[in-house]
Amino acid sequence: MSSSAVYLNELGVICALGADRAQVRDGLFAAQPGGLRDNAAILPGRTLALGEVHAPLSDLSALPVALRGRNNGLLDAALEQIREGVAAAVARFGAARVAVIIGTSTSGIGESENALRTHHRDGVWPVDFHYAQQEMGTAARFVRERIGSTGPAWTISTACSSSAKALMSAARLLQAGAVDAVVAGGADSMCRFTVAGFSALESVSAARCNPFSVNRNGINIGEGAALFLMTREPGPVRLSGWGESSDAHHMSAPDPQARGAIDAMQQALDRAGLTAAQIDYVNLHGTATGHNDAMESQAVAAVLGTQVPASSTKPLTGHTLGASGAIEAALCWMTLADNPDQQLPTHWWDGQADDALPALALVAPGTRAVQPLRHVLSHSFAFGGSNAVLALAKG
Numbered sequence: 334m335s336s337s338a339v340y341l342n343e344l345g346v347i348c349a350l351g352a353d354r355a356q357v358r359d360g361l362f363a364a365q366p367g368g369l370r371d372n373a374a375i376l377p378g379r380t381l382a383l384g385e386v387h388a389p390l391s392d393l394s395a396l397p398v399a400l401r402g403r404n405n406g407l408l409d410a411a412l413e414q415i416r417e418g419v420a421a422a423v424a425r426f427g428a429a430r431v432a433v434i435i436g437t438s439t440s441g442i443g444e445s446e447n448a449l450r451t452h453h454r455d456g457v458w459p460v461d462f463h464y465a466q467q468e469m470g471t472a473a474r475f476v477r478e479r480i481g482s483t484g485p486a487w488t489i490s491t492a493c494s495s496s497a498k499a500l501m502s503a504a505r506l507l508q509a510g511a512v513d514a515v516v517a518g519g520a521d522s523m524c525r526f527t528v529a530g531f532s533a534l535e536s537v538s539a540a541r542c543n544p545f546s547v548n549r550n551g552i553n554i555g556e557g558a559a560l561f562l563m564t565r566e567p568g569p570v571r572l573s574g575w576g577e578s579s580d581a582h583h584m585s586a587p588d589p590q591a592r593g594a595i596d597a598m599q600q601a602l603d604r605a606g607l608t609a610a611q612i613d614y615v616n617l618h619g620t621a622t623g624h625n626d627a628m629e630s631q632a633v634a635a636v637l638g639t640q641v642p643a644s645s646t647k648p649l650t651g652h653t654l655g656a657s658g659a660i661e662a663a664l665c666w667m668t669l670a671d672n673p674d675q676q677l678p679t680h681w682w683d684g685q686a687d688d689a690l691p692a693l694a695l696v697a698p699g700t701r702a703v704q705p706l707r708h709v710l711s712h713s714f715a716f717g718g719s720n721a722v723l724a725l726a727k728g
Contacts, residue, residue, distance in 0.1 A: 339504040340728060341561045342568035345414030346663040347407055348557030348650045349384035353414055358667045360649060362674075364698065366681040368649040369541050369553055376528050382541050384555025384651020385523055386410075396478070399465035402441040403522040405475040407558035407656075411518065412479055418562050419480050419516055426513040431482040434502050435473045436495030436519035438655030440488075441466030443524035476516055476560070484512050490655060492715035493618070494577070495519055496559070497658025497723055501575045503563045513564060518659035520558035527654065528554050542621035542652075544645040544680070545630065545695060547687040549621040555651020559659035561666075569670035573708070573726040574607070576600025580718020587628040587714060594632035597720040598710065602636070605724040607708055609637045614668065614677055614702070616661050616711040617693075619645020620652055625714060627690055634691035637710075644680035644696040658713040662723055665709045669727045675702040 347353065349368035350360030360367050370387075373380040390406035391413070412419070423431050448462035465471060469490045477486040489495050489502065496519020503517035531537045531552060538551035563572070576597035582588040602609065615637065618629055633643060646664050653660050664678060680695040706727065713721040 337508050338565065339507050339572045340564060340566060340568035341570045341572060341666055342564055342566065343415040343418040343562040344663055344666050345411035346559040346660060347386055347410040348653060348660050349386060349555055350649055352388035352410065358671055361664055361667060361678055362676045366541065366648055369651060375525055376532060379539065381528065381537060381539055382553045383523065384553055384653065386556055398461055398463040399471065400475045400478060401461065402444045402466045404437060404440055404472060404520050407522055407556065408472060408476055408520045408560065409479065411558040411560040412476060415560060415562050422514040422562060422564065423480060423482055428481055428483040430484055430513040432484040432503065432506055432512040432515040433473050433477045433482060433486040434489065434499040434515060434517045435476060436489045436499040436655050436658060437469060437472045437521055438490055438492055438495055439521045439524055439527060440469050440471055442526050443522050446525055472520060480516060491719045492717060493654055493657050494713040494715040494719040494721035495655035495658065497662065497713040497721035498577065499659065500561065500572060500662060500723060501577065501721065504572050504575065507563060507565055515563045516560055517563050518558065518560035519656040521556055521654040521656040523554065523556040536622055538621060541648050543682050544619035544621040544647065545626050545687065545690065545693065546682045546685050548683060548685055549623065549626060551622055552620045553647065553651040555653040557650065557653045557656050557660050559656065559663040567728055569728045570666045571726045571728050572723065574601045574605025574724035576604065576722045578720045580720065582718050586624050587718060589628060591628045591632040591635065593718055593720045594628060594714055595635050597722040598632060598636045601710060601722040601724040607724065611708050612637055612641050612710055613706045614709045615641055615643040616665050616709065617643050617645040618712040618714045619647055621647065629712065629714065630690040630693055633693055639691055640694050642677050642696050642700065643693050644678045646678050648681040658721060661711050662725065665711050665725050668709060669706055669725060675706060677702055
């Protein structure tokens with residue numbers, strides 16, 4: 334492999350499926366769908382299936398107020414799982430040669446919501462609140478502070494493509510030789526703002542979402558974080574290619590002809606030097622909204638055909654928004670590197686196909702790959718037509 338190869342050497346992840354890699358992996362390949370739970374508190378008058386993290390998070394009270402909050406607590410939980418490897422990279426390469434790139438869309442909105450409620454009730458702001466908690470850049474500053482690096486650090490916020498783009502940016506830094514290691518990924522935390530916002534768009538399902546079904550009626554909001562240690566040193570999974578495009582079509586609806594998604598998928602294949610026939614599995618964006626699933630099914634059929642195994646994992650994790658690209662890359666990482674039985678992630682749905690969509694090869698429970706898994710794609714198609722596709726290969 335040439336020196337331009339980029340590897341995902343280590344992985345830390347937390348989401349509705351579990352608080353670490355082993356728990357998430359077990360949930361991903363379980364015989365029955367888990368992850369989501371009903372919540373009657375977050376949106377008054379409605380009970381919604383949400384992908385919440387119920388595990389306790391780190392106490393960040395010793396940090397400056399601006400670096401505290403649930404989003405950073407989720408990042409810290411993912412970081413703890415790879416802390417030893419990250420510390421070794423900082424020691425080996427030097428603090429200035431380790432970068433941090435994080436994708437998010439909520440940042441500290443939840444902390445601002447709580448502070449506003451307190452201010453409305455008591456007329457004063459809470460002492461443990463600072464407006465900087467809501468800044469998007471806080472995520473990267475937090476991770477940089479925790480690992481002691483002094484290299485480049487930034488946060489990407491492009492809605493649901495944010496953390497997929499963080500991995501792409503990390504790869505470009507490594508290939509340019511600007512740094513020797515990057516901690517890259519994403520986090521998003523549950524807050525009323527996003528749940529209410531998607532509900533106002535009539536895009537939220539009260540029950541577990543039902544992607545690609547004729548009965549699909551919206552998403553489940555989720556939360557979580559995934560972080561990778563990325564270097565040019567060989568590791569279990571390689572980021573072999575990526576593609577990104579912009580629809581410039583509509584603020585919240587995808588191009589119905591799927592031109593941007595097709596372009597991003599083809600870019601990923603071309604950059605990886607792959608043909609469509611070499612893709613063993615596709616992690617679909619699969620939000621279970623009418624327009625997204627219609628567009629994505631057309632894109633898959635156009636680029637890959639309808640025989641490649643595919644599934645949406647959002648019925649397990651919920652849609653984790655800015656973290657979804659990294660979390661779903663993490664699920665693909667597990668499928669490639671931590672999967673001796675060659676299981677494929679199940680597509681959990683009611684089995685009632687929409688005859689208006691191309692009939693994709695959606696993975697049934699218990700399905701195993703017919704040949705060793707080598708190459709997978711992971712899709713992230715965001716508001717504003719921001720499209721991102723990752724190609725991952727077994728290292």
